[in-house]
Amino acid sequence: MKIWTTLGAAAIAASAIASTASAKDLVIGFMCDRTGPTSVTGTALCPGYHDYVNLVNSKGGIMGNKVIVNEIDHEYKVPPAVEAYQKFKTQNAVLVSPYGTPMVFALVQKMAEDKIPGTSAGFGTALAGNGERYPYMFPIAASYYSQSAAAVQFAKDQLGGSLKGKKIAYIFYDNPAGREGIPILEKLAPKEGFTYRTFAVPPPGVEMGPQILDITRRFRADFVISHLFGRAPSVSLKEFKRAGYPLNKVVGFVWAGSEGDIIASGGWEAAEGYNTMHFAGVGSDYPVLQEIRDMYKAQGKEEPDAMQYTAYYNRGVFQAAVHLAAIENAVKAKGSADITGTDVRDGFYEIKDYTLGGLLPPLQITRKDHEGGGWVRIFQATKDGYKPNTDWYRAYRAEVRELLEAEIAHTK
């Protein structure tokens, strides 16, 4: 009863607003995991998302229309995510943001049927970057294929411009996502003339002494690519340190380098030199983050703790920024806030030169490429936090694309 009365009241209030100002609320369905197994990410990422949307709303919203974010925490479980999606649908969401690989899988087909676009930054498979196969899902962040290619490029630059005769170790969390970087290495090894070996870390990834001894003593790797999740990255840092391996010869993928991992591994001094890859800028020196801090100050509130964990917080800001940019493009194209999911999907293709002062990579989303180009940036741990080690870059696009197409032909 209560729900219906509140809904009724909301409807009356909404119609009253609509009749006076002709502005319409733009609804986004946002899934999050603040309490499940990936809550370490969610508790920093989700506030970032809300903060950016609030910032835009405080400046008048999207062309005068307020953005409403409805968040549902699904605890990284599939059935609640399905429920959440249907809930968002009843709320007429123009965009839904699923969270987590299995949830993206479970919803991708439904979202295409319902013509509601969504993003899956950092989740799902590399295949999702293919816009022809998944017209309504936008990974917008570099896939593991792209990350692997970028890591090889980084190793090449760090080792003096050539990988001839060099040895690269690939240490990975032993699950399908962890293995996804391997095909690229397989492809690039003959081309660049390096040899590689893979070292699996079984879940839960808190025991990897033997693998790291193997890498440092027996294989004697010239460079290490680390694709670990959860607690594993901090354990790996400790083990590399113990084995005396130089951490500046290690590069981690996007889930292997949050501030939390560095702190858990013994702090910034211990982890000095460690390189990690990111699809959204890390650190606090971005104008948009300053604006968020100012917004909090203007409201007389303290800035949230989540802002210290910039690796994940900034990803929340990144996602929100891309979502709102797509919606804004849709509203502009339509001339009113009366937009559908298809309009928002087309809005993604119109995102150009939009980097929020370096927080976002120069995304170029096309109908074929929903990955946005596969941009990454590498940040290095120093005594006083992360410092950028490279600019936004990408590598071996032809090989990545070739592999993707082969994979799609294989699975369809």
Place this chain on the structure above:
Amino acid sequence: MFYRESGEYKTDYKRDMTLYALPISRFSVGLMVLLFFVAAPLLLGEYQLTLLSLVAIAVVGALGLNILVGYAGQLSIGHAAFMSVGAYTAANLVTKLDMPFLLTLPAGGLMAAAIGLVVGIPSLRIKGIYLAIATLAAQFIIEWIINHSPSISGGVQASIEIDRPTILGWKLDQAVELYMFLVTIAAIAIVCTQNLIRSRIGRAFIAIRDQDIAAEIIGISVFKYKLYAFGISSFYAGVTGVLYTYYLGIASYEQFTLVVSIDYLAMIIIGGLGSILGSVLGAFFITLLPIGIRLFMENVGSLFLEPEALASIISQMRLIVFGSLIIIFLIMEPEGLNRLWINIRNYFRVWPFSY
């Protein structure tokens, strides 16, 4: 189920064998059929039907686990692994052999049953908490095998996409169609379980649960029936996995982790061990309670909290409320929702008087 026990006089074998012996029980079954097969699809929207569909899938899984844990008394925490066996069997048959749904559903169940028989073998020697650990091992072993065999798991992130189910050329892609399909399967599962429990096999399960040595002395082959229990329970789990796969359009091992096994155990413990109605109520409870709590918090919380503060508080509070409700329910009635329902029924039977 919903009928009075008194007045059940059996004068011939036919009456003795009927599933719903009394008029009131036939009436209540008819009412349920009307409610879930006619009223719900006509009156409810897509969102509510989605909720009921998720519950229907959970009902099948909970029934299966209740046969094993509640009726046969064999503790298992590997239920989700058998679901994944069913899910991947069906997905592979669809993608590689293009088999229709009517074949993949039993095939998924049978494959899971076969694996379940193997996992059940240790149950002859070990009992209780030790058996639980053996099934836990099965959970991890099956997960590992699926994860590391591209021939099973399709290669790309160990997940296989499939199309929506087609029955005799009719593609089920609307929420109503999927709901009708799932609720039909759930109804079949309920009736099958009712019949199983009153058959020789079901009675043997109960005898083994209550006292396995006594059961053996009266001539029940304990090993055989324990294996039956594992096989049948895994069959239900496999079917649940197939249903999830068709409903979501994908088989992914991440949908069937240990947490899911625990969720199903929670369903049958809260619903009532060794009770069919309990399995159904438990599936409703565990699936819908978090949503109910969220709705309540959103409506009440928004009166005195700002939206962004609410977002983080809701998810934390939901866990706390969920956990404490489970504890309260179990303290109030350790035998679960089924017992609670019986108590309510008994109370109102003599209302307004009392014993």
